[in-house]
Amino acid sequence: MGLKIEDITYTYDSGTAMSVNALNHITTEIPDGQFIGLIGHTGSGKSTFVQMLNGLLKATSGHIYYNGEDIDADGYDKKKLRSNVGLVFQYPENQLFEADVITDVEFGPKNLGLSEEERKKRAEKALELVGLSEKYWKASPFDLSGGQKRRAAIAGVLAMEPKILILDEPTAGLDPRGRDEILGLVRDMKNKLDMTILLVSHSMEDVAEYVDRILVLNAGTIMLDGTPQEVFSHVEELESVGLAAPQMTYIMRCLADCGLPVKTDALTVEEAAAEILKHRDLLPRRGGRNA
Amino acid sequence: MASTIRLAVCVLLSRVPVGYILRGMKTIMVLLLITVLFNLFLTPGRTLVSFWKFTITWEGLFFSIKMAVRLIFLIIASTLMTLTTSPNQLTDALESVLGPLKKIHVPVHEISMMMSIALRFIPILMEETDKIMKAQMARGADFESGNLINKIKAMVPLLVPLFISAFRRANDLAMAMEARCYHGGDGRTKMKPLIYKRRDASAYVLLCAFLACCITTRVLGI
Numbered sequence: 001m002g003l004k005i006e007d008i009t010y011t012y013d014s015g016t017a018m019s020v021n022a023l024n025h026i027t028t029e030i031p032d033g034q035f036i037g038l039i040g041h042t043g044s045g046k047s048t049f050v051q052m053l054n055g056l057l058k059a060t061s062g063h064i065y066y067n068g069e070d071i072d073a074d075g076y077d078k079k080k081l082r083s084n085v086g087l088v089f090q091y092p093e094n095q096l097f098e099a100d101v102i103t104d105v106e107f108g109p110k111n112l113g114l115s116e117e118e119r120k121k122r123a124e125k126a127l128e129l130v131g132l133s134e135k136y137w138k139a140s141p142f143d144l145s146g147g148q149k150r151r152a153a154i155a156g157v158l159a160m161e162p163k164i165l166i167l168d169e170p171t172a173g174l175d176p177r178g179r180d181e182i183l184g185l186v187r188d189m190k191n192k193l194d195m196t197i198l199l200v201s202h203s204m205e206d207v208a209e210y211v212d213r214i215l216v217l218n219a220g221t222i223m224l225d226g227t228p229q230e231v232f233s234h235v236e237e238l239e240s241v242g243l244a245a246p247q248m249t250y251i252m253r254c255l256a257d258c259g260l261p262v263k264t265d266a267l268t269v270e271e272a273a274a275e276i277l278k279h280r281d282l283l284p285r286r287g288g289r290n291a
Numbered sequence: 292m293a294s295t296i297r298l299a300v301c302v303l304l305s306r307v308p309v310g311y312i313l314r315g316m317k318t319i320m321v322l323l324l325i326t327v328l329f330n331l332f333l334t335p336g337r338t339l340v341s342f343w344k345f346t347i348t349w350e351g352l353f354f355s356i357k358m359a360v361r362l363i364f365l366i367i368a369s370t371l372m373t374l375t376t377s378p379n380q381l382t383d384a385l386e387s388v389l390g391p392l393k394k395i396h397v398p399v400h401e402i403s404m405m406m407s408i409a410l411r412f413i414p415i416l417m418e419e420t421d422k423i424m425k426a427q428m429a430r431g432a433d434f435e436s437g438n439l440i441n442k443i444k445a446m447v448p449l450l451v452p453l454f455i456s457a458f459r460r461a462n463d464l465a466m467a468m469e470a471r472c473y474h475g476g477d478g479r480t481k482m483k484p485l486i487y488k489r490r491d492a493s494a495y496v497l498l499c500a501f502l503a504c505c506i507t508t509r510v511l512g513i
Contacts, residue, residue, distance in 0.1 A: 056425050079431050087429040095426040097451035107448065111431030142455070156430055 001067040002196060003030040003053060003085070003164065008062030010048055010220075022048040024220040025062070030164065030198065035190050037207035037228075038200045040217035041242040046200050047090070049217065050166045053198075054085040083112050086162030090169050092153035096141040101152050102127065104141055108160040119159075126159040127152070129192075130185055147178035151185070158189070164196040165189070171206065183210055208232065208246040208267035216243070229265045248272040311374070319366055323359055330355035382407040383485045400475055408464070416457060423452045 010023040022045045030036060030053075040046045051057040052064060055071050055078045064071050071081055089095065098104035105123040114122070127137060130151040136144065141152055154170070167186065171179040187210055190197050201207050207214060207228065214231040216224040218241045224231045232238070232245040235253070252264040252272055260279055266272040276283075316323075330351055337349045376384075386403040393399050424434065427448045434445050 051425065054429060056428060079433070082429055082431055089422070089426045089429065092426065094452055094456060095423055095430070095448075097448045107427075107432075108430040111433065160431065 002032045002034075004065040004068075005029065005053075006063045006065070008052065008059040008064060010045075010052065010057060011060045022220055023052075023059075026220075026222055028215065028222060028225065030196060032163070032196050033194065034213055035187075035197045035211045036199070037211035037214045038198055038217065039202070039204070039207055039214060039243060041202075044217040044241075045220040046217055047168055050087060050168055050198065050200060053164075053166060054082050054087045056087070079112070083108070083160045084162055085164045085166065086157040086160055088154050088157045088165070088167045088170060090172055092157070092170075093141075093146070093149035095156070096149060096153055099140060100138045101132065101141050101144070102137040104152065105155045105159045108156055112160060122159045122161060123155070126155040129158060129189060130155045131181070147174055147181065150174065150178075150182065154182075154185075162195070164198065166198040166200070168200045169202065170199070171201070171203070179206070186210070204232070204244055204246045205268075208248075216241075228267050232267060233265060316363065316366060319362065323362055326362065327355045327359050330358055378407055378410040379483075380485070382410075383481070387485055400479075412457075412460070415460070416453070419456055420449065420453055423449055423456075 005026055005028050008023060008026050009021065012020045012022055026049070038046055038049070048057060052059055058072055066081060066085065069076065071078070096104050098107065102120075102123050105126055106119045109119040109122045124137075132148060132151055132155065136148065136152075141149060144152060150170070154167075157165070165186075170182050170186070174182065183206055186197060186199065189195055199207065199211060211228065214224070214226065214228055215222055216231060216238070223241065224234055224237070232249050235245045235249065238244060246267050248266050248268060248271070249264065252262055252266050252275065255262050255276070256264050260276075260282060262275050262279060266275045331347055332345050332351065338346055340347045372381075382403040385406065386399055389397070389399040389402070424432075428434070432445060432448055434442070434449070437445065
């Protein structure tokens with residue numbers, strides 16, 4: 001079933017002279033089991049959009065349905081919704097507050113009113129999932145490294161066992177290794193737990209490599225929606241709104257312009273390499289006869 | 292009476308739209324109402340009207356009007372000040388007014404610097420509070436329901452991260468200031484120096500005259 005977004009608009013400071021339309025009549029669907037990337041430049045409405053999906057912001061107009069139920073209806077259990085639609089904020093490590101990691105991760109399950117045993121079980125499971133080994137469980141979250149803190153914070157949301165997980169730029173401010181670890185983790189979670197994932201990102205490479213569908217937001221509207229191959233074939237449109245295609249797409253285009261008959265829809269290094277090697281015989285030879 | 296005239300003149304001179312100032316009154320309406328009601332019914336004195344268990348006295352009537360007017364003036368005056376004066380101007384003024392205290396080794400510059408930093412950080416901390424609150428709500432935290440004790444307990448997940456980030460910001464700011472060789476007030480020049488003109492002097496004279504009037508009327512008991 002998943003989430004169904006119907007014609008939502010969100011206006012900041014509505015009714016005053018300073019009103020800003022952050023989102024304009026967005027209609028889309030997030031079906032179960034998809035791994036979706038949400039991209040858009042700063043101020044395109046990404047963060048506003050994701051905060052609406054778990055009811056933290058209420059749409060100025062329009063409706064959002066989770067499993068067919070309107071989340072803004074009177075008496076709809078928002079807490080339940082938030083446990084089903086987990087949202088990991090930007091720089092989630094800023095939300096850590098408990099004396100040790102495991103108690104912090106238990107905060108979400110505790111708010112759901114679960115028993116102590118169940119809380120502990122879920123917290124341990126979540127921590128194992130994000131790859132924080134047992135020796136960190138009793139440590140103060142403030143003594144961890146940046147990447148570990150972030151994983152602990154993500155575990156805090158995972159412990160609620162959401163069906164849909166939304167991550168708002170989970171790799172911001174991490175080094176390349178930390179970034180790969182977090183993204184690998186997200187992919188593992190998707191495969192192991194069969195979750196629906198919405199990944200908000202600035203990095204075209206990240207999105208290209210991991211997701212099966214891309215939503216491009218621009219000035220509060222959905223500009224493009226499709227598979228990475230489809231979306232990144234609109235390079236000019238993406239560039240006109242301050243975005244870009246992955247670097248590999250540019251390389252392949254360049255090669256095509258130079259006369260090599262490669263397809264230009266390769267998005268990752270592996271795909272590009274495979275595509276180029278198909279045309280191995282056309283490549284200029286170097287390094288002698290045996291090369 | 293004198294205050295009314297002075298305030299009215301100030302409002303007119305400031306050219307701030309009157310509607311803007313009056314809108315600020317909305318927030319204190321409840322407080323105003325409570326103050327007036329309590330004073331109206333609970334002041335002992337000569338009876339004006341009485342019905343059922345309530346009595347309104349002459350003293351109560353005058354007192355409540357006086358309190359209401361005071362409160363309203365207080366709000367209008369402070370709204371006017373924040374609408375017309377930037378925090379930087381305010382702290383500059385504070386520094387120059389307290390200037391003479393430097394002679395007796397009061398750290399005037401430091402005090403005004405602290406004030407301007409504090410003012411500067413209010414919106415930042417508000418934004419941070421909102422963000423952390425939302426992050427905890429996404430983890431199922433509930434800041435609204437429950438009794439007082441539960442509500443206070445619910446603040447912990449908000450306050451701890453907030454304090455940590457405030458300390459971190461303070462640290463960063465101190466580092467940034469040091470990196471730019473900030474060392475306090477001596478010999479520091481300003482981008483927009485505060486220059487006293489004739490009208491500032493006349494404002495001072497008027498203000499002093501007004502204060503003198505207030506004090507003499509009070510002392511003479513008029």
